[in-house]
Amino acid sequence: MSVTDQAFVTLATDDVYCQGALVLGQSLRNHKTSRKLAVLITPEVSSGMRSVLSRVFDEVIEVDVLDSADSVHLALMQRPELGVTFTKLHCWTLTHYSKCVFMDADTLVLCNVDELFDREEFSAAPDSGWPDCFNSGVFVFQPSLKTYRLLLQFAAEHGSFDGGDQGLLNSFFSNWATADIGKHLPFLYNLSSSSVYTYVPAFNHFGRDAKVVHFLGATKPWNYKYNLQTKRIMQDGTTSGSFHQLSFLALWWNIYSASILPLLEKLQKMEESESEECKHAFNGVEVTLKKVSPYVAGSLQKPELPEQTNEVNPTACSSEELTSKANEVAHSVSELSIHYIPAQPTPEDERRKWEEGRMDYMGKDAFEHIKKKLDAFLH
Numbered sequence: 001m002s003v004t005d006q007a008f009v010t011l012a013t014d015d016v017y018c019q020g021a022l023v024l025g026q027s028l029r030n031h032k033t034s035r036k037l038a039v040l041i042t043p044e045v046s047s048g049m050r051s052v053l054s055r056v057f058d059e060v061i062e063v064d065v066l067d068s069a070d071s072v073h074l075a076l077m078q079r080p081e082l083g084v085t086f087t088k089l090h091c092w093t094l095t096h097y098s099k100c101v102f103m104d105a106d107t108l109v110l111c112n113v114d115e116l117f118d119r120e121e122f123s124a125a126p127d128s129g130w131p132d133c134f135n136s137g138v139f140v141f142q143p144s145l146k147t148y149r150l151l152l153q154f155a156a157e158h159g160s161f162d163g164g165d166q167g168l169l170n171s172f173f174s175n176w177a178t179a180d181i182g183k184h185l186p187f188l189y190n191l192s193s194s195s196v197y198t199y200v201p202a203f204n205h206f207g208r209d210a211k212v213v214h215f216l217g218a219t220k221p222w223n224y225k226y227n228l229q230t231k232r233i234m235q236d237g238t239t240s241g242s243f244h245q246l247s248f249l250a251l252w253w254n255i256y257s258a259s260i261l262p263l264l265e266k267l268q269k270m271e272e273s274e275s276e277e278c279k280h281a282f283n284g285v286e287v288t289l290k291k292v293s294p295y296v297a298g299s300l301q302k303p304e305l306p307e308q309t310n311e312v313n314p315t316a317c318s319s320e321e322l323t324s325k326a327n328e329v330a331h332s333v334s335e336l337s338i339h340y341i342p343a344q345p346t347p348e349d350e351r352r353k354w355e356e357g358r359m360d361y362m363g364k365d366a367f368e369h370i371k372k373k374l375d376a377f378l379h
């Protein structure tokens, strides 16, 4: 049975967050949701990415960026990028749905969670940092232009105590903590991946019933590297995380490599290609598949090659054979990673830099370049 007037809704304001939205959407599909899937995007999202999104989502809806412009609070949080999360408020404008469940693009469902639609606005799970607040990564809401306008008005008058949508929504739906326990979603519907270690015995006891994982915080699954052969997160000196955290991250990448990668057409051919490194770029994101030596990846011991001798030993491999075997394994580790492509500065950006006295003396603002420009101008 499909319910066409209810939807899961997520948000992606750039091509990198789109990778998260795609994995979330795919996880909902894998667990056979009967509801529609909608994604809110902003003009920055590239057309290539929009068409990939439309293969997973029923609706791809463009909205304007709504910035909190509250730089003081955001600076306090050391998370200046969160202003865009105000764009979330647009979800209340989706009035062609009678009820929706909003999910952050950095969440992942582990089973079917359609029963969330039995709840009413405003239902959410406690935040692990301050449990009298809800976390705004998963919530049940009812689209309404009236509520949307009230939220905008509230935002303009009161701002947000954390500079993001979570502070605003908690102030707006301020009786959440006390009024109706039916609006408290169990923590299992928004399990922050960090609580795996903040309360280990609880995780060991309840963790197996987790329904939604939320990778909240500054480091997202797409900031890790993934080994396509071992299906594990690539670990280097800087990777930290418990076994369970790494398992959740690996699950994200399993879905990404199995279902999303094939949708990025050019990438499909990457694995078959001979070259050491393949890149696929959309507007703001570059997905790289790099064939790395497993010795570098730290997963294999380098085999000892026998000394060259003139003796003939019919049972031993020739050193040539061994070298080619070594090369075979050496080529079998493919490291998958996702990177932002830094935006090209616009002429206005360049001018502002000059006016602020931040010139690139060693590079394009070096004297010889300026002299050339002057010469060209004068002649």
Ligand SMILES: O=c1ccn([C@@H]2O[C@H](COP(=O)(O)OP(=O)(O)O[C@H]3O[C@H](CO)[C@@H](O)[C@H](O)[C@H]3O)[C@@H](O)[C@H]2O)c(=O)[nH]1
Pocket: 010, 011, 012, 013, 014, 017, 081, 082, 084, 085, 103, 104, 105, 106, 107, 135, 136, 137, 138, 162, 163, 164, 165, 166, 167, 215, 216, 217, 218
């Ligand atoms: O550049 C961005 C940043 C965020 N988002 C969207 O907004 C969501 C929230 O941002 P996120 O980076 O996931 O924030 P969290 O690390 O989860 O931090 C917390 O704080 C945010 C701001 O209050 C809340 O939105 C989150 O739900 C809450 O968990 C993302 O999942 C995306 O859907 C974008 O599309 N582009």
Ligand SMILES: [Mn+2]
Pocket: 104, 105, 106, 107, 137, 214, 215, 216, 217
């Ligand atoms: Mn989040």
